[in-house]
Amino acid sequence: MNLIVFALLALLAITAVAIAKLRELWAVIMFTGIYSFLSASWMMILDAPDVAFTEAAVGAGISTVLMLSTMALTGKAEEIPRKKSLVPLFVVLVTGATLVYGTLDMPHFGSPNAPVQVYPDPSFVERSEADMHGLPxxxxxxxxxxxxxxxxxxxxxxxxxxxxxxxxxxxxDEEKDESAQLAGNKTS
Amino acid sequence: MSAFPIIRIITKLLIPYILLFAFYVQFHGDYGPGGGFQAGVIFASALILYGLVFGLDAIKKVAPPIVIEKCMALGVLVYAGTGALTMALGGKFLDYNVLEHHVLPQWHVPSGQHLGIFLVELGVGITVTAVMTMIFYAFAGRKQVQ
Structure with missing residues (x-):
């Protein structure tokens, strides 16, 4: 199980770096789709199949299609920046370090003492089935x-x-096109 | 893309199962994982897949934009209408306990909380499907502007 977790997280990181590195937008969009599928698998490991459904359908399916159709309207390649600037790298490193620092305080994954398990009244889970007339x-x-x-x-x-x-x-004008088509269909 | 036979046939084979899975996620959401939002995006992705492979005109025949557009608001109306119904029956807004009835109990007709959840999830599903499909139409219908 741990092996799968590490493999998935490593693949997520590799995909993210690949997305940042690539300049060809078509490949970038395909990689974001792959990233979404990996996230969906990750959600399955976290026991959240409904989030995984949504991630797979929206992230990998619909948003990929929308980005592809946007790309068809614009260009196919990202411009290569002329001069290298260190400011973005600095911002990313500082933000990343802050986030990692923030996680040090967090309870371990699945810990029974985590606020998410303790704070909302646990009786919610116990009484929900009776309240909902047997919906589990x-x-x-x-x-x-x-x-x-x-x-x-x-x-x-x-x-x-x-x-x-x-x-x-x-x-x-799109609506006009449509109504013209409909009229054409009716006469034919 | 309809010129590629493999893509066309695989799509035709897969779409019924995607739709069936969407309905399963929608109507079994009270028991298993899922619900209106998940079902809506799965249903919409089936429609979008059809549109991708067979073209915008084909998908517009299956799901006419003029109908889908109305469905966007219809879903919210179903949701809010459930709330209005519970108020009309003497309860509070979205208090499904007043939907309790005793019609055909041996057929497991949803009743009370179950019926309320069923109706509101249906509303969510309709809205999400329609919004996703309309956004696809809006993107795919635009031509490249030079």
Missing amino acids: NVVTALLASYRGYDTLGETTVVLTAGIAVLLILRRD
């Missing part, structure tokens, strides 16, 4: 029932984001 999935019960308001808000955010993307990207 506590995650769904929390998301859809105990925290139903939050999920309604999230759904509205998804709708709002979708509307925003459509307002920015859609053009009027």
Whole structure:
């Protein structure tokens, strides 16, 4: 098990470096897809299959397609920077060191004393099945029932984001094209 | 990409199973891992895969943008409508306990909390599928601007 964990994390790191190194955008997009699949496998190891579904479908599937279609509209290669600057490297190192320093305080993975296990009333898990008339999935019960308001808000955010993307990207002549096509189909 | 027979046939073979898996994740989400958001993105990725391989016109026949556009709002309406329904039945907003009924108990018709979760997850699933598909349409429908 540990071997798989280390192999996955090493592959994630290698993929991230490859993405940073490559200048050919097509290859970069493929590597981000690979990165997402590796993350999905990592989520499976962390016992979060629902997050893994989402990561595989959105990260590796949909966002890869969206990036490919964006690339078709723009260029295929990233410009090579003319002069090397040390500032970005410095910023990355400092941020990385800060994050690693932050993890030193964190409880070990799966520790029973971790705040996430202790702080929310454990009786939530115990009473959820009776509350939900026998539904065994506590995650769904929390998301859809105990925290139903939050999920309604999230759904509205998804709708709002979708509307925003459509307002920015859609053009009027496209709609005209469509209606012309529909009319053409009807006559043929 | 529809010129490549291997891609075309593999896609045709896979899409039913992807859709079936999306429905499984949607409707079995109360018991196993999953739920509306996961099911929505899996369903949308099946539609997008179809669009990638068979072209934008083919996918627009299967999922007409004008319908998908309405579905974006329909999902939120189903969710909020469930809340309105529970209020109309005398409970609080999104208090599914008032949805308890005794219709065909031997058929395991969802009731009470189960029915409420079923309905709101359905709403989430519809919205997420529609938004993802519409974003794909918005990106794929644009032509290169020089």
